[in-house]
Amino acid sequence: MMKIVGVCACTVGIAHTYIAQEKLEKAAKKLGYEIHLETQGTIGTENALTQEEIDSADISILAIDVKIKGMERFDNITKITVPTDIAIKSPTKLIEKAVEVAKSRSKGIKA
Amino acid sequence: MYVYLKEDDDLMDVKSSINPRTIIVNSSSKSKDEVLKEIIHSMHNAGNVSSEEGFLKSVYQRESQGITGIGNGVAIPHGQSESVVEPGVAIATLKDPIPWESLDDQKTKIVVLFAVPDNSEGAKLHLQLLAQFARKLGDDDVLASLKSAKNVQEITAAFEN
Incomplete structure (x- = not known):
């Protein structure tokens, strides 16, 4: 299964x-991918x-x-870096894009 | 300071972070400035902020850094200031949607304002609740219930799912 990690x-x-964490987790789950997001906020690092x-x-x-x-x-991992706004506005598109990049990388094609 | 955060309280209860005194239903405010002032006044009355002016300034400072309208008619302005004596969240639903910079260029119907103290060390538990509360705003089902809420009870209930 496609496994995504990240930080918000x-x-x-x-x-x-x-909000970005929740949106990305929901979108990834719906698409059937595993996701683990760390949050760094006022309360420190969680997850x-x-x-x-x-x-x-x-x-x-x-x-x-x-x-x-x-x-x-x-x-040592491919990174998709975006502002939190993008994750909040288009979580599904962002996850799909990340998966597309991951797949092309695993085939040895430079994305 | 943490009147409703006793040791035996369930810290996962997001609902407990909402003070009914800082919920405004059907505000007739017509602009961002007007509704922010109205909400901050309620937070002052509820003991969250010591200076309305000082906190408003920090909210505008955050506004200047980026868009706080998260789309779907919801805006989440917030400020971090020494004027915040007790972290908290306030909610206003608007009678008529107002212009607000947002990710989908839609007007705002719900304003959720977060108040964060300058020194977050002593307020960690409470801020954790606020973070969980924010997370709920990423859930479309919660937003749908929030938008159809007609009174304070329905607004707090929206965060139960």
Whole structure:
């Protein structure tokens, strides 16, 4: 099964972060993909991703408006980086795009 | 400070983060500025903010950084300020939709305002509730119930599913 990991983080860290998380999780589930999203907000990091989880994923989505902690964990995985607005506005399209990129990468085609 | 967050309370109960005193049903405000002031006044009365002016300033500061209309007729302005003495959320439903910068260019029918203190360390539990509350706003079913809500009870009930 296609496995997606990612991080959501917005400027104040109270609203957009969590709305984006919910929207992406809902969209991924509906499309039948596994997703694990870490949130970095005012309350700190929640649902933290381990290096193992990231390394075993097919693709990562960073829905972020600010610099995030632990960016180096994503050094060896393809990243789709977007503002949280995109994740909130078009979660399904974003997931579909990520999966498309993941598939083309696994075939050795540069996306 | 945390009057409704006792040790034995269920921290997952998002509903408990909504104070009925900060819910405004069918506001007749005609503009963003008017409704923000109306909501912030209710938050001042409920003890969330010490200075209405100070908090409003922080809300506008956030507004200047990006769009807070998340689409579907819902806006989620928020401010982080030393004027916030108790973190909280306030909700206003509008009689007539008002112009608001949004992701889908639709007018706003529901305004959900978050108040976050400058120093979040001491307020972590409460902010966790606010985060869970925000998450609910990413759920289309919750938004649908929220939009059809006609009174305070129906608004709080929208967050139960």
